Amino acid sequence: MAFVTLRDVARKAGVSTAAVSQILHGKGRFSAETRELVHKTVQEMGYVPDQRARSMRSSDTKTVGLLVPDLRNQYFADLVSSMEDELYRNGVSTLIGTSSENVERQDAFIENLLGQRIDGAIVVPQGVESPGVRSLIRRDLPLVFVDRRIQGVESVPFVVSNPYTGIREAMKDLIAHGHRRIGYVAHPSLGSYSVNERETAFRAIAGDLLGAAATTPSAVEGTGAAGVVVACDADYESRREALSRLLDAHVTAIMCGYSPDAITIIGLMHDRGVELGADVSLVSFDDIAAFRLMTPNVAVISQQPELMGRRGVALLLESIRTGACGEGRTTSVPTVYMPRRSVSAVRAAA
C-alpha cells in the first residue's frame, strides 16, 4: 500500500476512524486493549499520523503538483508556464517537477509529490503504467493528465490534443504546393500517446488525401504520390538515418511529429546542402520560438499549449472544488496549422 490512511488503520483494527484519531492524540476513553490494538495496527501498517494528510483532505493547501517531461523542450516550458499562470490567477501555488522522459525519474517525483502538501496534480505522463502512476491514481487525489494518455488508464480526466485538424491543414497546404511524395518522421520509442497519435493521423490523412496507403521507404517505388513513414530515436545517428532514407525515397516534403527531431533534421539538411523550403519543404509539430526565428521560418502544427494548459487547470480546479475524482472525461483541443516559408512549391524531381 503506497499510502496508509487513518481509514485503513480503522478498518484493519475494526474500530471507527474517530477512535483511531483520538487514541493517537491521547484523547478519549478507550480500554487498554483497544488502545494497544490501535497502536499495534498503526505500527504494523506503517501509518504516519500526518498534518499533511489532514490538510490535504481539507483541500486548503492551495497547492498543485505539475509533472512534465522536459523543461528544455520549449513546448513543455510553454505548457507548464501557462498552467502555472492560470493556477496563480486562481490563488493556487505550483510545485513543478520533470521526468526527463524517464519512467523511473517520473515515479521518483510522484513519490515525493505524494509526501507534500498538495490538493491535486496535473501530469504529462510517460506512456506506460508504472508503480508511481498507480499510486497517484489509487490516492483519492484530484488528478488530470495532459497531452499524453496512459494506455489502459481510463479513470483520469484527460486533456488531449487532436492532431487530425492540424495535420489535415498542413497536408492540404503541401499538396497545394505540388507535393505528392511526403515523408513523416515518427518517434515510437518515446512511448508518447500523443506523438504516436500523430503518426496514426498522418497515415489516415495521407491515405485519404494522396489516394495511396502510407508506406515505408523500402516498400515505395518511383516518385509517385505516397506518404512515407520512418521512425527515429532521440540520437543524432538515427535522425541522420531517418533523413537519408526519406531523401532516398524521393520525398519532396517532410513532416516531423516531435520537434526535437525536426531541429536536428534541419541541421542535417543544412550539412548535406539540402536547402530547407527550396529543395525540401518541412512542417514540424510545436510552435516554438526556434521555428519562428529560423531563416526560412518553419511551418508548424501548434498544439495550442496555452489553451491546453488552461483546460487542464479548469478540469483540475473543478475536481478539487467538487471533490469528484476519477471521472475520466476527455477534453479535446484542436491542433492548428501555421504556414510559413519552410513550405514552398515543389521543385522538378531530382
Next chain:
Amino acid sequence: MAFVTLRDVARKAGVSTAAVSQILHGKGRFSAETRELVHKTVQEMGYVPDQRARSMRSSDTKTVGLLVPDLRNQYFADLVSSMEDELYRNGVSTLIGTSSENVERQDAFIENLLGQRIDGAIVVPQGVESPGVRSLIRRDLPLVFVDRRIQGVESVPFVVSNPYTGIREAMKDLIAHGHRRIGYVAHPSLGSYSVNERETAFRAIAGDLLGAAATTPSAVEGTGAAGVVVACDADYESRREALSRLLDAHVTAIMCGYSPDAITIIGLMHDRGVELGADVSLVSFDDIAAFRLMTPNVAVISQQPELMGRRGVALLLESIRTGACGEGRTTSVPTVYMPRRSVSAVRAAA
C-alpha cells in the same frame, strides 16, 4: 513571524521545548496551569505541530526547492534543468516554482515552499529584499542564491556569473572587426543584480578598450569611438525606441545584456530593413537555441548555466550535509564569448 517553531512557543511560555512537545502529544506529567499556558500560547502564536517540521529538521526529505524567474526564458529552463539533473544524480527530488519576474509571486511561492517537506532551496531571487526572502533567510534552512544577488543580503552562499570575461572577449572581437561605436542595451527595470552587473562591466570595458567613457545617445556626437548605453523595458515599444536611439547614434554594433530584448530587437531590425551581421553586428547574452538556429546565427556571451547549476547544487548539498547555513561564500563562474556570424566587419559609415 512567518513560521512559528516549537522553540518559539517554549520561549514565549517560559517552558522547555520538550514540555511543549509532550503536552501537545498528551504525554508527560504537567500541572493544569502549565498545560493551559502551553495550549493558549500555541493558539495565540498560530503554531501548528507539524510532521513536516520534524522531518525537515532531520534532513531526510531528500527534496530541494528551486525558484527561477521564468521557464519561458530558455536560459532559466537550461539552468533549472541542469540543477534538477544534478540533484537527481545525488538522489534528491526537486520542487520547482517560478516568480514570473514578480516579487509578489516569488514570495507566494516561497511561503508555500516553507510549508513543504524540503531540505533546502536554491533561488534565483528578484533583486530586492522582500518579506518572502526575509522569511527564507530567517529559517534555519540551507539556502543558495544563483545568478542574482540581493543587495544587502550577505549571509547566503551565492553563485555569481562574472560578466567581465565574456564582455571583454566580445568587445575585442567587435573591435577586431572594425567596430568603434558600440551600443549597449541595458534593462535596469528588471531589478536583476546580474543584468545590472553586465551594464557596469560594459561601461568599464568600453572605457578601457575604446578609450572613451561610455555615454548616452543624446550626449554622443559624430561617429567616433564610444560605448553608447540605452535602457529598455520588457515591452515592444520601449525596445523599438532603444533600437532607434542606438541607430540614430550611428552605432555599428549592439550588445544586449538580456536575451529577450535581443530577440525582439533582431525582429525589429528585420522590420526596418537593417541586415543583422551585415549592416549592424550584434552580440547577446545567453547561449540559447534560438540564437544558434537563426540565420545568421547570433554571437553570444554564455553564462555557462550547466556549470552554474552544478556549482549551486554542490554548495547546497554541502550546506545540507554539514548543517552549516548562512555562510555567505561566493562562487564565481566566468562568462564565455562564442563568436558567430552576427558579428562581421564594419561597413563604411552610412
